[in-house]
Amino acid sequence: MDDLLEFHVDLLAEIRDEAEATGGTIGDAAFERLCSTLEAEGEIETSDRFNFRGSASGKTLRIDGLGGDPRDTDGVLSVIVCEVFEEETPPTLNAADAKKLFGHLVNFVTAARRREFRDDLKLGAPEFGAATLISDAWPALAKIKLILVTNGIYSARTDAVLAGTIAGIPVTYNIWDLSRLHRVETTGSKEKIVVNFAEDFGSALPALAASGPETAFPSYLAVINGRQLADIYDKWGARVLESNIRSFIQARRKSVNEGIRDTIKSEPEMFFSYNNGLSATADSIQTEADGAGIRILSARNLQIVNGGQTTASLHAALKQSPETLDRIHVQMKLTVVPADTSEQVVPNISKYANSQNKVSAADFFSNHPFHMRMEGYSRRVYAPPAQGASRQTRWFYERARGQYLVERNKLPPADRKRFDNEHPKSQLFAKTDLAKVEMSFRQRPDTVSKGAQKNFAAFAAEIGASWSASDRKYDEVWFKRLVAKIIIFKALERATPRQEWYPGGYRANIVTYGIAKLVLDVDSRDRVLDLDAVWNSQSVPEAMMSALLSACRVAAGIITSPESGIRNITEWAKKQACQAAVMRASVEYGDDLEDYLIEPEDAQAAQRDGRREEAMVSGIEAQAQVISLGGAFWDRLRQWAAPNRLFSMKDDGILKACAQQDRRLPSERQCVLAVEILGRARDEGYVDEDETPRIRISTAARAH
Template identity: 75%
Template sequence: MEHLFEFNTDLLEELRGESSSTGVALDDLAFERLSSTLEGEAEIETSDRCAWRGVVSGKTLRIDGHGGDPRETDGILSVIITEFFDTDQPPSLNAADAKKFFGHLINFVAAARRQEFRDSLHVDTPAFGTATMIAEAWPAVTKVKLIFVTNGVYNARTDAVLAGKIGDIPVTYNIWDLSRFHRVETTGSKEKIVVKFAEEFGGSLPALSASGPETQFPSYLAVIRGSQLAEIFDKWGARLLESNIRSFIQARRKSVNEGIRDTIKNEPEMFFSYNNGLSATADSVETEADGTGVRILTARNLQIVNGGQTTASLHAALKHSPENLSNVHVQIKLTVVPPDNSEEVVPFISKYANSQNKVSAADFFSNHPFHMRMEGYSRRVYAPPAQGGSRQTRWFYERARGQYQVERAKLGTTDRRRFDAEHPKPQLFVKTDLAKVELSFRKKPDTVSKGAQKNFATFAADIGEAWTASDKKYDETWFKRLVAKIIIFRALEKAIPRQEWYPGGYRANIVTHGIAKLVHDVDERDKVLDLDRIWNEQSVPAGLMDCFLTACEAAADVITDPDSGIRNITEWAKKQACWARVSRLEVDYGGGLDEYLIAPEEAKAAVRDGRREEAMVSGIEAQAKVIELGGAFWGRLREWAAPNRSFSLKDDGILKACSQQDRRLPSEKQCILAVEILGRARDEGYVDDEETPRIKISGGGRVH
């Protein structure tokens, strides 16, 4: 419980500090902060703020946000109510408390469907837009998810519990309390889905063991009824697919989906023959022998790594062809992979199961070389001291949730203070931060506005394809310029709420559109932003900040003035038409913008300079480096590289020679090759926690 209270204290300090510096209300920041975790856990696809409460016909109505338009989220209407306590001692909550909050939320959903209630709302408010969206999308709704978000402590585990129906539409409720947030954010462990086939979904799965008794990862060939699979997906949705970000970025091939749909509708008994089935993993399974094989009773942390389209199509059939699902059968290749091995093994299972796709989401797991390389830079590269400071710090990239807290928790009090000083919490960023910042600068603000999951999907597809073509551009300079973009993005998040023109909401949409607008206008001048200057200063120059705010003000005017026929501002910001209007605006930046721009050739020259600094060293320098790092270092690298297919037996021999340098000094040629192997290993994410960090300070303008 002590760790829970400490987590709450840290959360409050973070939000209070941001509220003080931006002027944004604590409740708004809490919603944004906690909803981002829900997005990361695939509980919702996006999170749109809509704070409204009132009394209608003697009933209390309340809503704090929603998870997007059901017409864009597979028919799921997710509505959110948030109760955030500004107290260091988090209160306990019980079932009666939860029932009250869910009741207020249901009352809003019911009222939103009535014209007289919508007419009572001001047309320019988020509440009007949300109510209108609910009413217009209602024919497409297949499930209503009630989500209660709080930093109170709830006394039971509540996850996707069926709470009745509205008409014929099922309603589930889900509680995210302080304990749940703490578990997800500090341990790095995903929320575990425990599928009890026998107890909750109509029967166990008939299966055959497809592996020997001594195998490290037991495998089964199983068969599941279409109705079972659809009901399981109906309960947990995209969380069944979260081990594979593929669920968000795979191409929606219309012909395939239509084929699956037509088979369900017209030939359900042939589905098993026509469909390739699913590939899935689980942390563990519970089975029983049945004479001819086994029956799978329970699967812990079931994840579908190939077959997302099949699963989603079967789920859709719950609405249009439910009577046929009992005649549909689907094969499953299920592999049991313990949690300690999942990050290493599951991506390969998914990758090879999806090998027909040139660029598949499976290629963009958290241990994809891109993420590993960014993590490597974030652990090695020191940022220059910020203005007024003297300490160099690092920007901590969290490629897997919870890494920051896990690393910090390993340390004693003194080492933890040093860690905090070298890795300030405001300099922590995660994959979804990287994606929204990068795509804002790539002039895709409509995509960024669609939420973390869809935005990351687009980012993953773009980077995955580019990486396959060539990974050379993603070097140390690219990392530094990424950090410069993050510095700009976060500075705008703080500055915008304090501007006189700020409309009081839609901050995220304004930031991304404003950045995209300025970059667009800079491109029109055949220039680029001098991001290296921002890296070196670790801040945004005042003159450049004024230019960004000018662009953001222009963007805000468009965002709050939707095209005719669009009444939901948040949905308007997600449309290409909104960005098209912003991009066409004539914006006067005054005469100060040119000071912060450079020619593209100059930016490319800086990249070449950076690569030369990282280029292969001479034989004498290589030998000096090998000796300086020591035999133990090369031994650790050899141990890391041994199971990695990217490293050959020759590489192993080189590393062995370097690890045994106390017996015999390796040759210059061996040392050159060893340094090259080290470079390749670092590109794949190798980090040696016992190595002294590299600090390079050059004269002139750049600090590396």
């Protein structure tokens, strides 16, 4: 309980600091902070703020936000109420409290369908946009999700519970209270999905054991009914696909695969024969034996790592041709991977299961080399002291949610103060933050406005393809400039709401559009922003901030004046037409901005110089690592690699030099190459028994 109270105190302080810095309300700051966790967990795709309380027909109405346009989220309307408490001790909520809050949400959704209610709302107001979106999207609705997010403590765990219907549309409710938020933000792991096939989805899955009794990762060949699979996806949505970017992208495609759709409608009995089936993983399963084999009763943390489009197509059939789903059966390869090893193993299962499709973003997991490299820089590279400070700090990159608190909590209390000073909470950033900032500077504000999930998928596709072509540019200088962009983004987020022209909402859209606009205009001058100056000062120069705010002011005017026929501002900001309008607009910048623009050639030269300096440091570090591991270690690796065709004669020579380090010290260049060889070997499943145990994956698994 002490940990939960400490989490609450820190969370409340974070919300208050944000509200004070921006001049906004506690409610606005709390909504943005808490809903960012829901986005990261896949509960919602985006979080659009609509702060409205009112009455109609004698009923209390309330809505704090929407989880995006249902027409872009599989027909799911997510309506959010955010209840924040400022007491130092978090209050306890009971079922009656939750029912009351959900009732206010239901009243708003019901009223939004009535024209007279919408006509009474102020044209252009956020609540008008929310009501209009609900009304316009109603024919496409498949489900309504009522979501309560709060820093209070609810007495029970509530996840996608059925709660009746509204005008024939099924309704579920979900509560994200302080305990649940604490659990997902401090454990470093995603919220677990527990699928009870037997109890909740009709029947257990018939299966055959496909692995021996001694295997570390038991595998099963199972058969799942089409309706079962559709219902599972209907309940949890993209959360059952979160272990695989490719599956996420497949499931979000606008068009369902025509072949799959036709088979569902015309030949459902042939689906098993025509379809390749699914590859899935689970932390653990419950089984029982029967006369024919095994029946899988439940699976904890079920994840579909290949077959996202199949899953989405069957889900679409719930609305289009539900009568065929009971006649459909899908084969499923299920591997049980314990939670403490899933980060290493699940990406490989997905990678090899998907190997027939060349999609460079497919392996963009938290342990993709890009994330690992950024994490390495964030733990090693000290930022210069900010103005007026004497202490150097680091920018902490969370490649997996919860890393910051996990690492902090591992320390004894006496060392946590030092950790906090060295890694300020304000300098923490996650994968979705990185994607949001980088895509803003890549002039993709319409994509950023679509929310964390879709933006990250687009970012993954771009970086994944770029990394596959060459990872050389993602060096220490790139990392420092990334941090400079984050500094700019954070500073602009805080400055924008304090401007006299600020429309009172849509900050996220205004900031990403303002950055994209300035970058475009600077590029048109054949110049680039001096990001190195921002890194060196750990702040945004006044002239640069003035220019950014000028761009934001123009962007705000366009964002809040959508084209004719578009009545929802947040949806307008997601359209390419909005992006085009902002990019065409004229912005007056002050002459002082020139002091912070540099020639592209100068920026490239600085990166080359940084790369040379980093290579020197890396060589020293690599040599230290080679020596610390010892000659015997490298000799064992050499013996393992010798019969493996993936390692060349040159590799063998490098390993031999490291193995014989007692006779002659290998050069820095040799050590750098040796470390690279070791990384490749571990990717292929190499384990040195004298090291801390790692997960062994047979290279035979790559024969696909």
